[in-house]
Amino acid sequence: MSNAELKPxxxxxxxTGDKVAIISLSSGIIGEPYCAHERExxxxxxxxxxxxPVFTEHALMGRDYIMxxxxxxxxxxxxxxxxxxxxxxITSIGGFETFRTFPYLxxxxxxxxxxxxxxxxxxxxxxxxxxxxMFRRMxxxxxxxxxFMCDIAELSGDMLPYSKAQFESCFAPYHGRKITPAxxxxxxxxxxxxAAVGTMPVQHKEEHGYELLQGSPIFEGxxxxxxxxxxxxxxxxxxxxxxSELLGDELINNPQLAEDLRxxxxxxxxxxxxxxxxxWRGKILFAETSEVMPTPEMLREYLxxxxxxxxxxxxxxxxxxxxxxEKIYDEYKSVWCEIVENKDIxxxxxxxxxxxxxxxxxxxxxxxxxxxxxxxxxLLNT
Numbered sequence: 411m412s413n414a415e416l417k418p419x420x421x422x423x424x425x426t427g428d429k430v431a432i433i434s435l436s437s438g439i440i441g442e443p444y445c446a447h448e449r450e451x452x453x454x455x456x457x458x459x460x461x462x463p464v465f466t467e468h469a470l471m472g473r474d475y476i477m478x479x480x481x482x483x484x485x486x487x488x489x490x491x492x493x494x495x496x497x498x499x500i501t502s503i504g505g506f507e508t509f510r511t512f513p514y515l516x517x518x519x520x521x522x523x524x525x526x527x528x529x530x531x532x533x534x535x536x537x538x539x540x541x542x543x544m545f546r547r548m549x550x551x552x553x554x555x556x557x558f559m560c561d562i563a564e565l566s567g568d569m570l571p572y573s574k575a576q577f578e579s580c581f582a583p584y585h586g587r588k589i590t591p592a593x594x595x596x597x598x599x600x601x602x603x604x605a606a607v608g609t610m611p612v613q614h615k616e617e618h619g620y621e622l623l624q625g626s627p628i629f630e631g632x633x634x635x636x637x638x639x640x641x642x643x644x645x646x647x648x649x650x651x652x653x654s655e656l657l658g659d660e661l662i663n664n665p666q667l668a669e670d671l672r673x674x675x676x677x678x679x680x681x682x683x684x685x686x687x688x689x690w691r692g693k694i695l696f697a698e699t700s701e702v703m704p705t706p707e708m709l710r711e712y713l714x715x716x717x718x719x720x721x722x723x724x725x726x727x728x729x730x731x732x733x734x735x736e737k738i739y740d741e742y743k744s745v746w747c748e749i750v751e752n753k754d755i756x757x758x759x760x761x762x763x764x765x766x767x768x769x770x771x772x773x774x775x776x777x778x779x780x781x782x783x784x785x786x787x788x789l790l791n792t
Contacts, residue, residue, distance in 0.1 A: 420551040420773075421529040422497070424581050426460035430498035431490040432558050434469040435483050436537040437505025438476025440559055441469065447604040452563030459577075461498075466490060469502060477507065484514035484521075487541075491524040497531065503559040504536025504637075504700075509644075509674045509683075512544065516681040525550050531580065533557070533771070535764060536700060539636030540644070543683045546634075546774055553580065554636060554696070555763050555771035566610045570596065572768035580771065589762070589770045589787040591619045596767040597735050598701065611767070614736075618760050620785050623747055625756030627782035630790075631726035633772050634685065635696035637764065639704060642712025643671055644678040645719060687720025694780065695721065696772055698731025698764025699742065706741040713749040722749075727756040727780060729787070731764035758782055 424430070432452070434440055440449060449470075456463040466486035468476065476483060490496050515521050525548045532545060532552040545552045556562070561573050568574065572592040579587055597612040635641075678684055699709065716722070730746060733739055746757055758780055763770045777790045 419526070419529055419549055420775075421531045423583055424459075424461065424498050424531055426581075427462065428460075428497040429462040429464060429495050430456065430500055430531075431464055431466050431486075431493075431496045432469055432500055432502055433466045433483075433486050433490065434471075434476050434502045435487065435508045435511065435534070435541060436476075436501070437503050438469070438471060438473045439505075440502040441472040441476070444603070445559070447607055448559055448563040448565070448602070451565070451607070452558050455562050455569060459581075464496075480507070480510035481514050483508070484511040484518075487511070487515065488518065488521045488524070491521065491528055491530060494528065499530055499532045500562070501534030501538050501541075501557050503557050504534070504538055506537055507670070507674075508537050508540045509677050512540075512677050512681050512683065515544065516547075522548055533580070535560075535769070536637050537640055539640035540678075540683065542636055542774055543685065544681075546685070547681070547683065551773060551775045553771050553773050555769050560767075561769060565599070565602065565606050565608070567608060570611075570768045572762065572770075576769065576771045584773050584776060584789045585791040587789045589772075589789070591616055591760075591785055592762045592768050594768075595732060595736070595762075598767075620761060620782055621743075621759040622782040623743055623757040623759050624750075624753050625727065626754075627756070628780065629694070629727035629756045630777065630779045631692050631694040633696055633774060633776050633778050634690065634693040635772075636698075637700055638697045638709065638712050639700040639702060641684070641697070642708075642715050643674055644684050645675060645715040646671065646711065684719065685721075687723055690721050691724030692726055693724075694778055695725055695728045696731070696761075696763065697728065698766075699733055701734055701765050703734060703737050706738060706745050709742060709745050710749060713745065717749055722752065722755065725755055727758070729758045729761045729780065732760045732762060732766040734765045736766075756780070756782075761787070 453463050468482040468486050490499050529550050534557050535554050542552045594613045595616055599611050733742055763772055779788045779790055
């Protein structure tokens with residue numbers, strides 16, 4: 411398949427009556443018995459939106475099965491694209507190792523043709539960054555920002571208001587939509603059990619808003635990015651010296667981790683999953699850190715790996731997601747400004763997308779106009 415950049419083709423927005431498939435591409439936790447209450451909440455909410463939710467064949471097989479069978483995950487994704495009655499696909503949650511599906515998908519012409527000929531709405535975040543990059547290589551526009559368990563199956567009485575409004579926006583063309591700071595942010599729950607159903611997560615008033623760290627307050631470009639951890643892991647696995655320095659005892663105690671990262675890097679490069687330096691030119695990089703909350707040193711290495719790939723050379727700007735629980739907040743800011751040496755590249759910090767709730771939804775390939783002074787990101791008509 412050609413590595414040339416394709417103009418992404420957009421799926422139709424969701425509409426009442428659409429069948430949507432819930433899929434486990436990374437973690438299979440949604441299939442565990444202790445998550446039954448979340449499954450039911452999520453299904454009920456999707457039906458309330460007028461959608462017809464179904465789980466893919468292997469989605470509920472549980473964590474061990476899903477981890478051990480990337481071919482089953484790939485088969486589920488292929489089946490969803492071959493099913494004309496399925497109009498949307500929502501990932502159950504993130505996790506790790508969706509990259510192991512690439513050999514089954516990137517060499518399957520039937521799957522590739524189905525993606526191009528039967529585009530579908532695809533939503534997910536975190537490790538799903540890998541899938542978004544894969545679909546971008548095939549020419550499909552996808553959507554970053556929410557997942558079934560994390561957002562739709564929110565344990566309180568409803569979806570979090572900001573996140574709910576963002577999900578509702580998927581029922582119309584995104585052009586002209588504005589993304590603005592949420593009035594509140596939420597801490598990650600400590601309890602996801604059935605006993606927590608009906609309770610709200612701890613919330614805080616948003617005190618920062620969008621913070622311009624450097625550069626012009628107004629910039630414009632196509633959106634491209636994802637989870638920093640995922641992007642960094644795509645690139646650093648081949649550098650054993652770096653892995654030893656970063657992981658230390660963790661690497662010694664878990665040699666499989668280094669092997670997994672090496673394989674991820676090799677597979678990513680084999681199928682040209684990560685965008686080239688030329689493909690980043692003129693883009694707005696959106697990037698956010700995971701629930702692992704990488705140390706400033708780890709973030710520095712992830713960003714350095716991206717810098718070495720030429721990611722920052724021709725960017726029109728960067729938007730950075732709010733760190734989960736506002737942890738390592740100021741340290742992360744310093745690392746971003748340190749690694750992005752070109753002070754002319756605008757960096758907007760503390761944007762509501764990624765692992766910190768509530769979550770906006772960002773369409774890959776959409777042209778966005780960022781106005782830090784007005785505290786808004788507008789998805790333009792193009």
